[in-house]
Structure formats: structure tokens, C-alpha cells
Amino acid sequence: MLLPPFAQSNSSAVLCCGSVARFVESRVRVRYKETDQMGIAHHSNYVVWFEIGRTDLCRASGIPYTEIERRGRILVVVEIGCRYLLPFRYDDEVVIRTSASQAASRLMRFEYELVDAEGTVHATGFSRHVWLDRETRKPVIADTDVLAAFADWMR
Amino acid sequence: MLLPPFAQSNSSAVLCCGSVARFVESRVRVRYKETDQMGIAHHSNYVVWFEIGRTDLCRASGIPYTEIERRGRILVVVEIGCRYLLPFRYDDEVVIRTSASQAASRLMRFEYELVDAEGTVHATGFSRHVWLDRETRKPVIADTDVLAAFADWMR
Amino acid sequence: MLLPPFAQSNSSAVLCCGSVARFVESRVRVRYKETDQMGIAHHSNYVVWFEIGRTDLCRASGIPYTEIERRGRILVVVEIGCRYLLPFRYDDEVVIRTSASQAASRLMRFEYELVDAEGTVHATGFSRHVWLDRETRKPVIADTDVLAAFADWMR
Amino acid sequence: MLLPPFAQSNSSAVLCCGSVARFVESRVRVRYKETDQMGIAHHSNYVVWFEIGRTDLCRASGIPYTEIERRGRILVVVEIGCRYLLPFRYDDEVVIRTSASQAASRLMRFEYELVDAEGTVHATGFSRHVWLDRETRKPVIADTDVLAAFADWMR
Numbered sequence: 219m220l221l222p223p224f225a226q227s228n229s230s231a232v233l234c235c236g237s238v239a240r241f242v243e244s245r246v247r248v249r250y251k252e253t254d255q256m257g258i259a260h261h262s263n264y265v266v267w268f269e270i271g272r273t274d275l276c277r278a279s280g281i282p283y284t285e286i287e288r289r290g291r292i293l294v295v296v297e298i299g300c301r302y303l304l305p306f307r308y309d310d311e312v313v314i315r316t317s318a319s320q321a322a323s324r325l326m327r328f329e330y331e332l333v334d335a336e337g338t339v340h341a342t343g344f345s346r347h348v349w350l351d352r353e354t355r356k357p358v359i360a361d362t363d364v365l366a367a368f369a370d371w372m373r
Numbered sequence: 374m375l376l377p378p379f380a381q382s383n384s385s386a387v388l389c390c391g392s393v394a395r396f397v398e399s400r401v402r403v404r405y406k407e408t409d410q411m412g413i414a415h416h417s418n419y420v421v422w423f424e425i426g427r428t429d430l431c432r433a434s435g436i437p438y439t440e441i442e443r444r445g446r447i448l449v450v451v452e453i454g455c456r457y458l459l460p461f462r463y464d465d466e467v468v469i470r471t472s473a474s475q476a477a478s479r480l481m482r483f484e485y486e487l488v489d490a491e492g493t494v495h496a497t498g499f500s501r502h503v504w505l506d507r508e509t510r511k512p513v514i515a516d517t518d519v520l521a522a523f524a525d526w527m528r
Numbered sequence: 529m530l531l532p533p534f535a536q537s538n539s540s541a542v543l544c545c546g547s548v549a550r551f552v553e554s555r556v557r558v559r560y561k562e563t564d565q566m567g568i569a570h571h572s573n574y575v576v577w578f579e580i581g582r583t584d585l586c587r588a589s590g591i592p593y594t595e596i597e598r599r600g601r602i603l604v605v606v607e608i609g610c611r612y613l614l615p616f617r618y619d620d621e622v623v624i625r626t627s628a629s630q631a632a633s634r635l636m637r638f639e640y641e642l643v644d645a646e647g648t649v650h651a652t653g654f655s656r657h658v659w660l661d662r663e664t665r666k667p668v669i670a671d672t673d674v675l676a677a678f679a680d681w682m683r
Numbered sequence: 684m685l686l687p688p689f690a691q692s693n694s695s696a697v698l699c700c701g702s703v704a705r706f707v708e709s710r711v712r713v714r715y716k717e718t719d720q721m722g723i724a725h726h727s728n729y730v731v732w733f734e735i736g737r738t739d740l741c742r743a744s745g746i747p748y749t750e751i752e753r754r755g756r757i758l759v760v761v762e763i764g765c766r767y768l769l770p771f772r773y774d775d776e777v778v779i780r781t782s783a784s785q786a787a788s789r790l791m792r793f794e795y796e797l798v799d800a801e802g803t804v805h806a807t808g809f810s811r812h813v814w815l816d817r818e819t820r821k822p823v824i825a826d827t828d829v830l831a832a833f834a835d836w837m838r
Contacts (some may be wrong), residue, residue, distance in 0.1 A: 250438075251570050252429065256616060261760040262561055263612040265727040266406045273405065273464065283405075284456045284464050295726040300762040308565060309428065309439050406727055408720040415716050416605040417575040448569040454609045463720060527836060558750075560738065561731045576716045581791050583715065583774065593715075594774050619738065
């Protein structure tokens with residue numbers, strides 16, 4: 219199933235929700251700027267690609283992250299982890315598979331898999347987040363409709 | 374005219390070559406990482422988006438930049454310029470229109486226009502490059518087939 | 529003349545204001561992340577280094593950029609240009625020399641020179657900016673004390 | 684104890700090796716480019732700051748990372764983790780405390796603490812690395828003098 223054209227423009231996200239895997243798929247290409255002198259994509263970019271996956275998962279859930287901020291909430295990263303198995307090189311296609319593993323009123327957790335065009339896994343990772351009020355930066359309880367939307371992408 | 378699927382994965386490049394404009398069109402979305410505390414895309418990202426445009430123009434010309442480096446040449450930036458007219462915001466679609474304005478044996482020059490989904494111009498820019506040998510880093514004469522390929526995208 | 533210790537922590541800025549040159553000097557080292565697969569610092573980083581120079585020039589003028597934003601103004605980039613003469617490599621020291629060439633109520637212009645530890649020029653550049661109100665994003669007239677502060681660093 | 688001037692230019696690294704803590708201290712300031720529209724330093728930059736810490740630890744050990752690559756080895760990241768406790772803001776000073784927790788012939792592990800000017804911890808993290816041959820990209824045994832040098836910074 220393809221997202222509508224507008225949602226695809228960055229990364230042609232596709233939604234996969236069979237009996238096993240429930241994730242949103244985003245596609246980017248390794249930018250020359252993202253390479254380093256080892257001739258591979260620098261490891262810090264993986265964290266940025268994870269964020270693209272989260273953005274596409276929010277959009278796919280029907281509540282774009284821009285809408286979350288419009289409501290006065292922000293989703294702040296409190297922990298991140300990444301395991302690097304195989305490198306990506308300039309102009310390689312990176313497929314980002316994003317799912318939610320926790321969608322609670324206080325905490326969110328996302329899981330990521332970065333695979334190549336052939337489906338080989340190059341990296342796995344996760345991120346944990348808390349809901350904060352955009353102005354006060356104090357913890358808040360997530361809106362129930364937002365949590366319900368994420369629930370569709372729970373793995 | 375659409376590029377084959379593989380070429381689209383990053384940016385769904387389209388080729389526009391009417392009687393007036395001859396350019397390659399790439400599409401990216403502003404990443405959260407690319408915003409700054411003004412709430413807009415940081416101006417240094419425009420230079421990176423230009424590079425995505427060059428990559429897609431090379432691919433569209435039939436000689437991907439990876440092929441240029443495989444032949445032992447690199448295309449090194451010697452000058453860059455950008456005028457900023459309107460900001461881009463998080464998750465905005467950025468359409469990069471890239472054309473070549475000089476394709477000579479010693480020097481290349483590319484022109485860029487960044488427009489939004491409605492076609493409004495947000496920024497214009499250019500870059501100038503020299504051909505260097507990848508090993509010696511000395512100036513070299515560009516391959517004639519490469520120059521011929523670029524010639525199709527001259528404006 | 530050295531800046532007080534706090535001001536040096538990022539880049540050990542020094543102020544040079546002889547009869548010929550009036551500039552603020554900042555020092556950074558090329559980060560591994562800033563290299564690309566050509567084995568040199570990617571050209572987009574120069575634009576970021578220019579910004580470090582502006583930050584240090586503001587601080588040296590007695591009005592840190594944080595103070596400018598606290599007053600409800602932002603200094604938005606409207607044009608940038610850079611000429612690349614010699615590359616920088618990983619772990620190289622980059623000396624950023626920043627001066628103001630225009631400090632007007634509507635427009636600011638800064639000039640940059642990137643030199644190595646021996647004083648050889650690797651790149652030159654400029655940036656032009658307008659003063660905007662932080663909330664409305666409409667053009668505003670710069671505060672006279674801010675302009676007066678910059679005047680000390682006019683070249 | 685201060686490092687010689689050359690080692691300080693980026694980050695004025697200091698070496699701390701009391702009975703409890705043995706780490707190298709680097710200092711950077713948050714760049715405007717490193718902020719995002721939440722008004723804080725984007726979480727991906729922490730991974731880049733860790734790398735600055737590693738670079739300074741290598742230099743402090745007497746074997747700069749440039750020397751490691753000159754010998755034909757690269758130190759490739761295989762895992763990274765970061766916990767975010769408090770944000771950093773534009774122009775804040777970030778003190779990076781880096782130590783080694785494993786220096787083996789096959790594997791390296793580094794630990795990081797990011798503190799502010801007052802010593803409050805804002806983030807902690809780690810990275811794991813393998814030694815590869817720069818050309819073949821196959822695992823290699825680390826040089827004994829390199830491992831011995833790191834041993835001084837084991838925690």
C-alpha cells in the first residue's frame with residue numbers, strides 16, 4: 219500500500235502491516251555530504267535517518283509531527299541506541315523501517331531497521347522519548363487520539 | 374518524463390527540458406535536524422541540497438557521479454553562492470531545479486533554483502567546479518563523453 | 529589581545545585591530561564528521577564556520593548574539609558566497625577571521641577569511657543579513673547600540 | 684594539567700587522572716547550526732561531540748587518530764548509545780569527558796559524559812569499535828603500542 223503522493227516526496231514511505239511486521243518504510247539516498255573520509259556514511263547520520271522514519275510514521279498514523287507541535291507538545295529524545303552491522307556508501311539507497319514498541323501517556327519508544335534495496339539489514343536501533351509541553355518544557359500526558367494513532371504501528 | 378524508479382528513490386527527480394527551461398528536478402523534505410532555533414531550515418543546508426541536485430543531474434545525464442569517481446576524477450567545488458528569498462520550514466517539500474551553465478574541459482558551473490510545491494522560488498544559487506585527478510589532486514581535462522552528457526542539461 | 533577565558537572555550541577568539549586588519553579570530557579543528565569521501569572537509573562546513581566567526585564577533589563587540597535574540601531581533605541570512613582555494617583535512621586547525629563590512633540599520637555584511645595555522649588563506653567569503661523582528665518576521669531597524677558595537681569591527 | 688597549545692586549539696582538552704576519574708576533557712560551544720526548532724542542540728550532535736572526545740583522547744595518548752589511519756588501520760563504530768538528561772542551548776559550553784573502558788586487540792569501548800561549565804551532567808554515552816584494515820576493511824589486531832597508549836585512559 220502506497221501513501222498518497224504528497225507523503226512520498228521525501229522518502230516514498232510505504233506501510234507494511236502483515237501478521238509479522240508492522241512498520242512504515244522510508245527511503246533516502248546517502249548524500250555526498252553524509253560520507254566521511256572512510257568512504258562510508260558517517261555513523262551520526264543514522265540518528266538523523268531514524269528521525270525521518272519517526273516523521274513518516276507520524277504522518278502515516280494520521281497525525282503529522284507538525285500537528286503534535288501545533289497542539290503545544292514536543293516529543294523529546296531521552297535515549298538512543300544504534301548497532302552498525304554493514305556500512306552504507308554514497309548514493310546507496312537506505313530503507314528505513316520504523317515501528318513503535320511503546321506508546322504510553324508518558325513515554326514513547328520507536329524501533330528502527332535500516333536495510334538496503336535487497337533487504338539486507340545494515341543497522342538496527344531504537345529511541346525513547348517523553349512528552350513535554352512546548353512552552354513550559356514540563357512532562358505532560360499525551361493526547362489519547364495521538365496514542366491511539368500510534369497504536370496502529372505497534373510491533 | 375519520469376526517471377526510472379531506482380533514480381527516484383531519494384528525490385523523485387524529473388527532467389524538464391522544454392524550449393525555455395532545461396533542468397533536473399529533485400525533491401526533498403526539510404528534516405527536523407535541518408531546522409534551527411529560528412524555526413526555519415538552516416541556510417547551510419541549501420548548499421547540501423544543491424549537491425543533491427548535482428547528483429541527480431549527473432544520474433540523469435547517464436553518467437552517475439559514482440562513475441566519474443570510478444574513472445579517477447573528482448569534481449571539486451571552487452566557488453559557491455546562494456541568495457535566500459523565502460524560508461523553508463520543517464517537513465516542507467523542497468524542489469531543487471538544477472541545470473548546467475558551463476561544461477568545459479577544465480570548469481563546470483551549475484545553477485540552482487529552490488522552489489516550493491506551488492512553484493514559488495525560495496532561493497537561487499550556483500556552484501563552480503574544477504576537474505581533478507582523484508589520486509594526484511592535479512587539474513585534468515574532463516572526458517569528452519562526460520561533457521557531452523552534461524551538454525544536454527545546459528541552460 | 530586575548531578574550532576572557534569564557535569567550536575562548538569554543539575557539540579561542542582573538543581580536544586583531546591594527547591599522548590594516550580589524551577582525552576577530554576564531555579557531556576550530558576539522559571534525560571527522562566534517563570530512564567527506566574526497567578526504568577533505570566538505571564545502572558546506574565553511575558556511576557553518578563563518579557562523580562561528582559571526583558569533584565570536586558579536587561576543588567580542590560586547591553584544592552576544594543571544595542578547596540580540598533576547599531583545600526580539602534575529603539576523604537572517606539573505607546571501608552567502610564562498611571561494612575555495614585550498615582544502616582543509618581532518619584535524620587541521622582552521623583559523624576564521626571575521627570582520628564587518630557593512631553595519632546599517634537594515635543590512636549587515638560580514639567578510640570571512642579561513643587561514644591555516646601558518647596563515648595561508650584557504651578560503652574567503654561573505655554573508656549579507658537583514659534585521660527581522662523575531663515574532664513577526666518583518667524587517668526592523670537595528671538598535672543603535674548594537675550597530676555602534678559592530679562599528680568597531682568594520683574593515 | 685593542560686595539553687600543549689597545539690592540542691588545545693579545538694577544544695582546550697585537559698587531562699584528568701586522579702584516583703577515581705581518568706578522562707580527557709574537551710570543550711566546544713553549541714553552534715547555531717546545531718540547534719533545532721525546539722531551541723536546543725539536536726540530539727544527533729552528541730554523537731559528533733563524542734567523536735571529538737575520542738579524537739582528543741587519541742591525541743592525549745600520544746597517538747593521534749591521523750597516525751592510526753596513516754598506519755593503515757581504521758577504528759569503525761559498531762555500536763553507540765546515549766542518554767539525554769538535560770538539554771544544551773545555543774552558545775552553551777559543552778564539556779566532553781572521554782575515557783576508555785575497553786582497549787583490546789579486537790575491540791575498543793569508550794565512555795562519555797557531557798557536562799556544563801558548572802559540572803552538571805547533561806548526557807552520558809558510550810561507543811564500541813572494531814579495528815579494521817583501511818584497505819581490505821577486514822578485522823585486524825591492534826598495534827600493541829596503540830593499545831598500551833590507550834591503557835593510560837582506562838577507567
